Amino acid sequence: MTSSDVTRHVGSCHCGALAFAVETDLAQVIECNCSHCYRKGLMLTFVQPDAFTVTAGEGVMRDYLFNTHNIRHHICPTCGVEPFGRGKGPDGKEMVAINIRCLTDVEPFSIAPNVRFDGLHRL
Template sequence: MKHSGSCHCGKVAIEVEGQIDSVLSCNCSMCQRKGALLWFVPRERLQVIRGEGELATYTFNRHVIRHHFCPTCGIHPFGEGTGPDGAAMAAINARCLEGVELDTLPIHHYDGRSL
């Protein structure tokens, strides 16, 4: 299934291929503040349709996740990093996807604050 999404102003638009079975809620200092519900996919399943050159990027702590956001509206549609297996992955903010019923998805809580 293909999912479309964007930042709030629409300057950054994405498409992601896959089935959303669950999302992750992380309590690290970044995720806690932005309230993202994350869906992890292999990076090749994410396509930036519009605005890739417009994205701003923020890293912190160990600087292993690149948190991408729109510099106009400030919304974080996705981040990029490396999964435990060493493969490139994308962390999609499910709140930025169109037509996803978040209330129907299981939420796994992750203690990122402890890292």
């Protein structure tokens, strides 16, 4: 995909209680080795808040904070899946982290992470 391939994608947790829509080109997919991302197997892409909409579950999701508390990891209280998180990027701007493994219209194996982030040693 190229940067001009911005597409609307939909996603959810496993049980569907948390659902969302996002507009992204999936040009940058990050795999991080921090203790959180590594254990959960997260593959992430980041978007601006105006490219993201929660379509179900805004009032039921649970938050998980760790380390610097810059990202609110949103977790479904029913199935335990983390489809997205909200926070601030290194530049201080608001962003949404999308777990691409939760996109229902994308085959994650077709997208290789193109950025390996060494979060284990940067924390």
